[in-house]
Amino acid sequence: MAQSEVIVQNLTKKYDSVTAVDNISFTVEKGSFCVLLGPSGCGKTTVLKIIAGLLEPTEGAIFIHGEDVREVPTYRRNISMVFQDFALFPHKTVEENVEFGLRMRKMGEAERKRKVQAILEVVGISELRKRYPAQLSGGQQQRVALARSLVVEPAVLLLDEPLGSLDYRLQKQLEVEIKRLHRELKMTFIYVSHDLSQAFAMADQIILMNRGRIEQMGKPEEIYYRPRSVFVAGFLGDVNLIPVQVKGFDRNRIILDAGVGDVYAPQQEENPSPGEEVFLAVHAESISLEREAEVCENRLEGMLLEEIFQGSQIIYTLQLKNKQEIKVLKQSNSGRVPGRIGSPVPIGWKLEDSILLLAPHSKRRVKDGI
Amino acid sequence: MEKLLRIYLTVLILFIYLPIFSLTVFSFNSGGLTFPFKELSLEWYVKLLQSPKLMEAVYRSLKLALVTMILTTVLSFMTAYALRERFRGRLFIFYLFILGIVIPGITYGLGTALFYQTLGIKKSLWAALPVHVIWTLPFGILIMLAGFDPKIQTYEAAAKTLGGNNWAIFREILLPLLFPTILGTALFAFTLSYNESERGIFLLGTDNTIPAEILAQLSARATPELYALGTLSTVFSILLLGLTGWLVLRKS
Numbered sequence: 001m002a003q004s005e006v007i008v009q010n011l012t013k014k015y016d017s018v019t020a021v022d023n024i025s026f027t028v029e030k031g032s033f034c035v036l037l038g039p040s041g042c043g044k045t046t047v048l049k050i051i052a053g054l055l056e057p058t059e060g061a062i063f064i065h066g067e068d069v070r071e072v073p074t075y076r077r078n079i080s081m082v083f084q085d086f087a088l089f090p091h092k093t094v095e096e097n098v099e100f101g102l103r104m105r106k107m108g109e110a111e112r113k114r115k116v117q118a119i120l121e122v123v124g125i126s127e128l129r130k131r132y133p134a135q136l137s138g139g140q141q142q143r144v145a146l147a148r149s150l151v152v153e154p155a156v157l158l159l160d161e162p163l164g165s166l167d168y169r170l171q172k173q174l175e176v177e178i179k180r181l182h183r184e185l186k187m188t189f190i191y192v193s194h195d196l197s198q199a200f201a202m203a204d205q206i207i208l209m210n211r212g213r214i215e216q217m218g219k220p221e222e223i224y225y226r227p228r229s230v231f232v233a234g235f236l237g238d239v240n241l242i243p244v245q246v247k248g249f250d251r252n253r254i255i256l257d258a259g260v261g262d263v264y265a266p267q268q269e270e271n272p273s274p275g276e277e278v279f280l281a282v283h284a285e286s287i288s289l290e291r292e293a294e295v296c297e298n299r300l301e302g303m304l305l306e307e308i309f310q311g312s313q314i315i316y317t318l319q320l321k322n323k324q325e326i327k328v329l330k331q332s333n334s335g336r337v338p339g340r341i342g343s344p345v346p347i348g349w350k351l352e353d354s355i356l357l358l359a360p361h362s363k364r365r366v367k368d369g370i
Numbered sequence: 371m372e373k374l375l376r377i378y379l380t381v382l383i384l385f386i387y388l389p390i391f392s393l394t395v396f397s398f399n400s401g402g403l404t405f406p407f408k409e410l411s412l413e414w415y416v417k418l419l420q421s422p423k424l425m426e427a428v429y430r431s432l433k434l435a436l437v438t439m440i441l442t443t444v445l446s447f448m449t450a451y452a453l454r455e456r457f458r459g460r461l462f463i464f465y466l467f468i469l470g471i472v473i474p475g476i477t478y479g480l481g482t483a484l485f486y487q488t489l490g491i492k493k494s495l496w497a498a499l500p501v502h503v504i505w506t507l508p509f510g511i512l513i514m515l516a517g518f519d520p521k522i523q524t525y526e527a528a529a530k531t532l533g534g535n536n537w538a539i540f541r542e543i544l545l546p547l548l549f550p551t552i553l554g555t556a557l558f559a560f561t562l563s564y565n566e567s568e569r570g571i572f573l574l575g576t577d578n579t580i581p582a583e584i585l586a587q588l589s590a591r592a593t594p595e596l597y598a599l600g601t602l603s604t605v606f607s608i609l610l611l612g613l614t615g616w617l618v619l620r621k622s
Contacts, residue, residue, distance in 0.1 A: 052527075052530075052531055053530075054527050054530065054531070073530075073535075074527075074530040074531055075530050075531075075532075075533045075534055075535050076533075079531060080531050080532055080533075081527075081528070081531035083524060083527070083528055085521075085524065087521075087524040087525055087527065087528035088528075089525055089528070089529075089542075089543060090525075090547070091546050091547060100529065100532050100534070100542070101532035101533050104529075104532055104533035104534050104535075104538060105533055148532065149531075149532070152532060152533065158531070
């Protein structure tokens, strides 16, 4: 059993009448990489700031390394934080910025110099140590920010969308570097992001938030393959959400009316009652087309609207008779469907690829994801 | 149209600066305040330095301005620092401080004099200190608030997460980053206090500051030494205000 490094217990934060964080609890294991994920305004940064002690919770408790830190000021919590806009001290050089935390800890000069040098080498910017932040590029500033937070060897490193202001290619590169740093330094990371692919790439544990609450938490694969709400499925992006009505049951299946024909989902521990309106989620890559579709348990017919070639994969958009759009993802080397835009195409997917979402928070197709 | 604007601007500038210019010119005239101009001389400046009443007043003004400056700088830093936070009554407190600018000086001075009398506080140079601070503080707070860039709060947060306590953050982050603003506030407060007359005049008793002394002497007659003093004060104030402006605006 791994040790818990950060425990968040029944945390609530209210601003006047607005509830930014609504009674959430979670645990982050020692040495793990936890991503707080969600659309902007979901409360993820608020949670991070409360862990850091930069904001006071309205209710609830935070434990860091077993200690209740409610009364502990930020500077005595064993944490450090990387800010979205870097927050490098403009009047200090790279070296002085990185050294700051060590001086605050009253470390001797010789040891300080040695540690600063070592961490600058780890993040690959030792030749920049005499420069001022204004003389650095965005990527270089981000490395300084990382070095400055890492050098103090905190129990927990908090990262607030640290790649948000960088361009896409640099983001991808730094993602890999942050992941590598995490592996090598064996620290606990809590990382705030609104970017699903970033969370999937880096996290051991994802906490997906929406409107101040936790929608779902778990490993990236769990979130991806077993979304538990319409919001989560919508946030994933590559998942089709089909509104359906429960018709009845046969054998191991639930019969659902999709408006353009019947489809099926595996029976649940707690089945919905007949007549209930629910959602069916199907991953875009789980859907088969044409001849492959004919052997599937779920079969519908769509009209091909659009075909987008993306190199390694192709995205097809089809439309059912009731105007519901269906997105299908195929490896481009698995044989292309002849580009007959406007023609009918059989669509199919396996029974086990039907994910029934019992209690949608809202009936609309959630689009405020990425 | 453009020509008209140019003329307007010229007239405006002349209207503002001609009195100061004439004051300066006559302070160098050996004939004193009479026209025509006789010849250049430093006679009145020498007389000024030899006038103990005026020189004592200058000394008092400098002392009062210095103490006012220190108090105003410290208090406006602390006020602006606190006013950045969201708290109940924040705006009320802000306006309460700023009120010092809008209250007519003479009324405020008179009111304070009566208040002192009731309390039995004697008139003196230092009796005018609170009034001076109340006059200069709103300006100080406004300059400081302008200097507290929202980014500074992020730097403070970063310093906190790196283990910096409040004192370390003040010393290492706030002081260096706000130094131009702090110095600007100080110089502005000094200038305001040095030139202040109406608020303090009823409180000083016999300890006239220089504006008070000038008013007292002018009621008898205008002497050329006052012109020399006026010239010196104007030059000194312009230098200080120029330096203030440069310090405060340099960042943006």
